[in-house]
Amino acid sequence: MTPHYPKGYVFYRNLHYSYPLINHGRGLYLYDVEGKKYLDASGGAAVANIGHGVKEIAEAISSQAQKVGYLNGMQFTHFPVEALAAEISKFLPFTSGKLYFLTSGSEAVEASIKLARQYWVENGQDTKIHIISRKPSYHGNTIAALSLSAREHYKEIFRPMLRKNIKIPAPYCYRCFWHEEYPSCQMKCADELEKAILKLGKENVSAFLTEVIGGTTTGAAVPPAEYFKIIRKICDKYKILLIVDEIMTGIGRTGKWLACHHFDLAPDIIIMGKGLTGGYLPLSALAVKKNIVDSISKKGRSFLHAQTYSHHPVGCAAGLATLNWIKRNNLVEKSSKMGGRFLKELLTLLNHPHVGDVRGKGLLLGVEFVKEKKGKTPFPRKKNYVEHFLSRAMTKGLILWPNIGHADGVNGDLILLAPPFIITQTEISKILYILKEVLFEIKNNE
Ligand SMILES: Cc1ncc(COP(=O)(O)O)c(C=O)c1O
Numbered sequence: 001m002t003p004h005y006p007k008g009y010v011f012y013r014n015l016h017y018s019y020p021l022i023n024h025g026r027g028l029y030l031y032d033v034e035g036k037k038y039l040d041a042s043g044g045a046a047v048a049n050i051g052h053g054v055k056e057i058a059e060a061i062s063s064q065a066q067k068v069g070y071l072n073g074m075q076f077t078h079f080p081v082e083a084l085a086a087e088i089s090k091f092l093p094f095t096s097g098k099l100y101f102l103t104s105g106s107e108a109v110e111a112s113i114k115l116a117r118q119y120w121v122e123n124g125q126d127t128k129i130h131i132i133s134r135k136p137s138y139h140g141n142t143i144a145a146l147s148l149s150a151r152e153h154y155k156e157i158f159r160p161m162l163r164k165n166i167k168i169p170a171p172y173c174y175r176c177f178w179h180e181e182y183p184s185c186q187m188k189c190a191d192e193l194e195k196a197i198l199k200l201g202k203e204n205v206s207a208f209l210t211e212v213i214g215g216t217t218t219g220a221a222v223p224p225a226e227y228f229k230i231i232r233k234i235c236d237k238y239k240i241l242l243i244v245d246e247i248m249t250g251i252g253r254t255g256k257w258l259a260c261h262h263f264d265l266a267p268d269i270i271i272m273g274k275g276l277t278g279g280y281l282p283l284s285a286l287a288v289k290k291n292i293v294d295s296i297s298k299k300g301r302s303f304l305h306a307q308t309y310s311h312h313p314v315g316c317a318a319g320l321a322t323l324n325w326i327k328r329n330n331l332v333e334k335s336s337k338m339g340g341r342f343l344k345e346l347l348t349l350l351n352h353p354h355v356g357d358v359r360g361k362g363l364l365l366g367v368e369f370v371k372e373k374k375g376k377t378p379f380p381r382k383k384n385y386v387e388h389f390l391s392r393a394m395t396k397g398l399i400l401w402p403n404i405g406h407a408d409g410v411n412g413d414l415i416l417l418a419p420p421f422i423i424t425q426t427e428i429s430k431i432l433y434i435l436k437e438v439l440f441e442i443k444n445n446e
Pocket of ligand 1: 045104105106107109138139140141211215216245246247248273274
């Protein structure tokens with residue numbers, strides 16, 4: 001029976017949806033107050049990497065909150081922030097990296113482009129202001145992060161408030177911008193970065209901001225191996241900082257601690273979030289090469305980006321406990337192993353006429369739907385294909401994460417699968433079973 005509670009005061013994210021009231025979560029499952037069980041195949045928004053209800057994380061949070069809940073990042077340091085920074089630095093692709101902690105991914109993206117700007121100013125190159133990013137892409141919902149993103153339905157109403165920048169085509173091979181195929185395409189999408197820099201003038205470009213493996217906007221599109229070799233070379237040639245957004249892909253999601261490791265890539269700034277605490281508290285981080293921090297410090301300054309909740313003791317304690325839990329339970333290895341198995345099973349969906357592509361790495365996997373396979377024709381947006389798909393899956397107790405608009409800015413339907421790394425073969429089979437059921441139900445209703 002639903003307990004009595006005051007209703008009508010919450011400004012919900014979705015104003016046209018009847019929200020189930022969740023009571024608790026355990027492992028891969030969420031349980032609502034009516035007793036319904038949900039299999040969390042998307043880890044919420046690719047966040048719940050270690051699963052729900054892990055007691056050790058709750059205890060670490062409680063223990064730190066009892067010691068000290070808040071400290072001003074301008075006045076004190078504390079054990080959780082020092083220890084978490086040291087833990088993260090162990091898997092960074094550069095030595096002596098420094099960690100700056102914030103709360104959300106969008107904030108960290110904003111901070112990263114300000115940091116790039118300050119770095120250039122401290123180095124006497126104050127004409128460097130432009131950030132180049134990619135399309136499709138997603139870097140967050142605050143004004144600058146949204147400006148740098150190419151997720152058109154999020155931007156529509158706000159466009160007059162957003163800043164313009166050059167966006168080069170992402171390595172989204174299924175829908176190559178030039179309708180070419182790898183390798184005969186010769187990686188035009190990577191070379192576009194050089195063209196964009198030359199167009200703006202290298203003396204005016206501060207940084208290139210990029211996801212490593214696509215998040216929601218390209219449904220886990222994995223670039224060809226040489227993509228980031230070309231990108232790194234171009235950034236070095238023109239002295240452009242390379243900022244990678246690992247907010248979704250970091251902390252084991254793609255089967256390595258960072259998606260950068262799949263490409264032997266050493267960026268200048270790495271942004272993390274989401275899985276850093278497995279969702280137990282909001283925490284994001286910038287991992288920054290030492291030379292960037294040093295050049296600010298040498299000028300007698302600090303990074304000009306104060307935020308009340310930066311370097312938060314309880315957030316960092318949650319992050320530290322999460323990383324320890326991941327290590328102790330070999331969850332990064334599990335993400336790689338179970339991701340491989342899951343992908344293999346998902347590939348069988350390609351037999352269905354509405355499944356155009358299946359892709360991904362580790363436990364970040366995407367299934368793209370099409371109306372017609374040969375021409376990769378998307379469903380018309382007004383059909384709301386993925387919305388119907390999600391709603392049917394939810395009725396069956398399966399939680400998925402959608403994206404729309406990737407095909408041409410308006411049309412396109414895909415789902416992202418990003419379950420907790422503790423997923424077993426039983427759950428993979430359950431998910432596949434429901435996905436097949438929903439695919440056939442929708443087809444039969446056409
Ligand atoms: C790749 C990527 N960057 C940035 C963000 C924004 O993070 P947040 O929603 O925590 O602000 C997200 C969120 O989904 C993301 O997936």
